[in-house]
Amino acid sequence: MGELSSVWRESSHRYRLVAHGCGNCKAVYFPPRDICPKCHRDSIGKMKEMELSGRGKIESFTVVHDVPPAFIRQRPYVLALIRLDEGPTLTAQVVDCDPSEVALGKRVRSVFRRVREDGKSGIIQYGYKFVLE
Amino acid sequence: MLKDGTDMSGIISYGSYIPKYRIKPDEIARVWGEDPENIRNGIYILSKSVPSPDEDVATISVEAARNAIKRRKVNPADIGAIYVGSESHPYAVKPTATIVASAIGADFRLFSADYEFACKAGTAGMQNVKAMVDSGMIKYGMAIGSDTSQGAPGDALEYSASAGGTAFIIGKEDPIAEINDTLSVTSDTPDFWRREGQPYPTHGERFTGEPAYFKHTIGAAKMIMERMKTKPEDYNYAVFHQPNGKFPTRAAKSLGFTEEQFSDGLLTPVIGNTYSGSMMTGLSAILDKASPGDRILAVSFGSGAGSDAFDLTVTDKMDEVDRNSAPTIKEMLSKVKWIDYAIYAKFKKKIVFGESVD
Ligand SMILES: [Zn+2]
Numbered sequence: 143m144g145e146l147s148s149v150w151r152e153s154s155h156r157y158r159l160v161a162h163g164c165g166n167c168k169a170v171y172f173p174p175r176d177i178c179p180k181c182h183r184d185s186i187g188k189m190k191e192m193e194l195s196g197r198g199k200i201e202s203f204t205v206v207h208d209v210p211p212a213f214i215r216q217r218p219y220v221l222a223l224i225r226l227d228e229g230p231t232l233t234a235q236v237v238d239c240d241p242s243e244v245a246l247g248k249r250v251r252s253v254f255r256r257v258r259e260d261g262k263s264g265i266i267q268y269g270y271k272f273v274l275e
Numbered sequence: 276m277l278k279d280g281t282d283m284s285g286i287i288s289y290g291s292y293i294p295k296y297r298i299k300p301d302e303i304a305r306v307w308g309e310d311p312e313n314i315r316n317g318i319y320i321l322s323k324s325v326p327s328p329d330e331d332v333a334t335i336s337v338e339a340a341r342n343a344i345k346r347r348k349v350n351p352a353d354i355g356a357i358y359v360g361s362e363s364h365p366y367a368v369k370p371t372a373t374i375v376a377s378a379i380g381a382d383f384r385l386f387s388a389d390y391e392f393a394c395k396a397g398t399a400g401m402q403n404v405k406a407m408v409d410s411g412m413i414k415y416g417m418a419i420g421s422d423t424s425q426g427a428p429g430d431a432l433e434y435s436a437s438a439g440g441t442a443f444i445i446g447k448e449d450p451i452a453e454i455n456d457t458l459s460v461t462s463d464t465p466d467f468w469r470r471e472g473q474p475y476p477t478h479g480e481r482f483t484g485e486p487a488y489f490k491h492t493i494g495a496a497k498m499i500m501e502r503m504k505t506k507p508e509d510y511n512y513a514v515f516h517q518p519n520g521k522f523p524t525r526a527a528k529s530l531g532f533t534e535e536q537f538s539d540g541l542l543t544p545v546i547g548n549t550y551s552g553s554m555m556t557g558l559s560a561i562l563d564k565a566s567p568g569d570r571i572l573a574v575s576f577g578s579g580a581g582s583d584a585f586d587l588t589v590t591d592k593m594d595e596v597d598r599n600s601a602p603t604i605k606e607m608l609s610k611v612k613w614i615d616y617a618i619y620a621k622f623k624k625k626i627v628f629g630e631s632v633d
Contacts, residue, residue: 154377158377214628216327237327237329238327238612255329255334266365271329
């Protein structure tokens with residue numbers, strides 16, 4: 143149940159790319175942080191929730207061939223480090239494309255997909271993935 | 276109906292989503308040893324959409340909902356109700372509407388539920404949120420029709436059952452299309468069903484055409500035109516539920532509509548039958564190009580059976596909306612990836628693994 147509650151707790155940032163912007167230095171953090179690691183005390187009470195645009199570009203990527211059993215229908219899949227337009231980076235799957243179409247610097251946008259499924263009777267975890275623009 | 280027209284509720288915004296993958300009937304026919312020419316002519320389907328392995332009714336509904344919000348920059352907090360109609364909800368118990376609500380950032384204070392009425396559950400949701408808007412319970416309501424339906428391998432439905440969905444936001448403030456009237460017809464007809472726990476539906480062959488689709492669709496269309504005192508020539512567009520390419524064409528023609536009126540909303544020949552998304556996505560394609568003053572007749576059909584009819588008029592507000600700010604149907608039809616039957620079978624989980632793999 144511990145995992146289930148973390149899935150539930152993180153749903154707003156996983157579902158809607160909700161980040162925290164520091165009101166002091168304007169840095170944007172995803173996943174959200176309660177305190178800005180640069181401004182420390184000066185950021186207390188100034189961290190604002192913001193929804194990211196979901197647009198960005200690929201900074202690096204890898205094609206995963208050795209996949210866990212749950213991903214066998216998606217093999218091989220692309221895992222990319224994406225720099226979002228607002229600044230933060232995140233790691234996510236790039237879907238609906240052949241790995242050969244993926245390249246450094248390509249523009250991507252976020253989509254809402256099934257991320258994990260806990261067997262046939264468990265919870266379905268949803269969240270962000272990306273597609274090429 | 277029978278209102279002064281100044282505060283008539285209608286469609287505030289709309290958004291659709293059609294998965295990117297497509298398969299041709301020729302490819303399905305090749306595997307099952309059928310004549311592709313027969314399929315193409317028989318049901319008039321040239322290709323159908325296929326969801327990715329990580330897409331389901333929740334993801335399709337969320338994408339459609341987000342496109343509707345984006346198209347008119349609607350504040351999700353103004354959406355007081357969300358109803359999702361589908362016959363392929365990812366959970367048997369846990370509403371898709373809850374996932375959509377969370378994904379669009381709707382308020383905690385929210386009316387919501389999942390609806391089920393074969394292919395007309397989404398339009399039943401439209402009627403429900405319209406009534407809630409008219410009664411003042413909510414400012415805006417969102418109704419979604421979305422499906423990832425399956426036909427059993429080798430079954431005729433395998434050529435048509437596809438995936439897609441559309442969301443309408445309904446309200447009173449400056450709608451882009453007013454809903455002049457809506458009505459429904461219902462009867463107990465055994466044309467198509469799926470029992471709990473069964474992966475594939477069953478059809479009562481002799482009931483599918485006349486006593487089910489045509490009786491309800493044509494019946495509801497005639498009834499609403501009678502009530503509105505209109506004739507087919509009063510409409511610029513007409514759209515009907517599309518289980519295949521043939522049925523809606525026949526229904527439209529028998530009612531007296533011309534190809535010019537019904538071709539824009541007829542999507543099944545290229546995307547297949549999106550079930551709950553079918554008529555709503557056809558209407559979405561019409562809204563992509565309609566002009567102020569245009570009148571639209573829209574009739575859904577759900578097996579079991581029933582039809583929901585809508586009479587709409589596009590308003591001047593349409594010109595103020597940047598319709599390209601969310602993907603249009605045309606755009607979603609142009610960016611596709613073709614797959615063969617083997618990939619299709621893998622994606623749609625027709626190839627089954629052991630316990631550790633879903
Ligand atoms: Zn800071």
